[in-house]
Amino acid sequence: MNKMLEEALILYEPLIRKKELTFRIHLQEIPKVAGEASKFQQVVVNVLSNAIKAIEIGKALSIDTKASQEGMVQVRIVDTGKGMDPATLSQIGTPFFTTKEHGTGLGMMSCEQIIEEAGGRLQVNSELEERTTVDFFLPQADRIIEVSNA
Numbered sequence: 001m002n003k004m005l006e007e008a009l010i011l012y013e014p015l016i017r018k019k020e021l022t023f024r025i026h027l028q029e030i031p032k033v034a035g036e037a038s039k040f041q042q043v044v045v046n047v048l049s050n051a052i053k054a055i056e057i058g059k060a061l062s063i064d065t066k067a068s069q070e071g072m073v074q075v076r077i078v079d080t081g082k083g084m085d086p087a088t089l090s091q092i093g094t095p096f097f098t099t100k101e102h103g104t105g106l107g108m109m110s111c112e113q114i115i116e117e118a119g120g121r122l123q124v125n126s127e128l129e130e131r132t133t134v135d136f137f138l139p140q141a142d143r144i145i146e147v148s149n150a
């Protein structure tokens with residue numbers, strides 16, 4: 001998961017520089033998660049592209065990962081962008097809900113689908129003109145340790 005995040009970030013580095021964002025990333029040593037890396041990468045790319053679109057020059061973006069409670073891994077992406085009012089927030093993840101001229105409104109819906117299919121959950125919190133926090137929790141991969149006497 002951390003490796004995949006770092007890869008996704010390389011993609012966004014030019015944009016982050018262009019917008020002069022303060023960018024902080026804190027990746028804790030986390031256990032492996034079960035599931036397809038390419039799907040989780042899609043989630044991260046979606047969430048980051050929303051965050052970068054919502055943000056103005058000089059604001060902050062951060063990514064944190066940590067091993068959270070009960071065998072879950074938590075990824076938190078925070079932007080201090082334009083945020084959402086409660087009405088907008090309540091519609092996020094609804095198919096075709098978009099406030100963008102060229103948006104499909106499918107981004108967050110597919111993120112939610114991918115995370116839920118992997119047995120996790122996705123949570124969005126936002127305060128208008130303040131910040132948006134996207135958290136997703138994914139179950140750790142099972143660790144199977146075999147001791148063979150053969």
Ligand SMILES: Nc1ncnc2c1ncn2[C@@H]1O[C@H](COP(=O)(O)OP(=O)(O)OP(=O)(O)O)[C@@H](O)[C@H]1O
Pocket residue numbers: 046050051054079081082083084088092093097098099100102103104105106107108109132
């Ligand atoms: N980080 C964010 N800050 C503020 N608003 C956001 C953020 N992320 C999502 N939104 C709001 O939620 C809406 C839906 O997001 P979603 O990713 O599902 O679709 P979209 O970004 O509009 O379209 P697409 O993903 O196809 O570009 C956005 O149009 C925007 O209004």
Ligand SMILES: [Mg+2]
Pocket residue numbers: 046049050107108
């Ligand atoms: Mg989007």
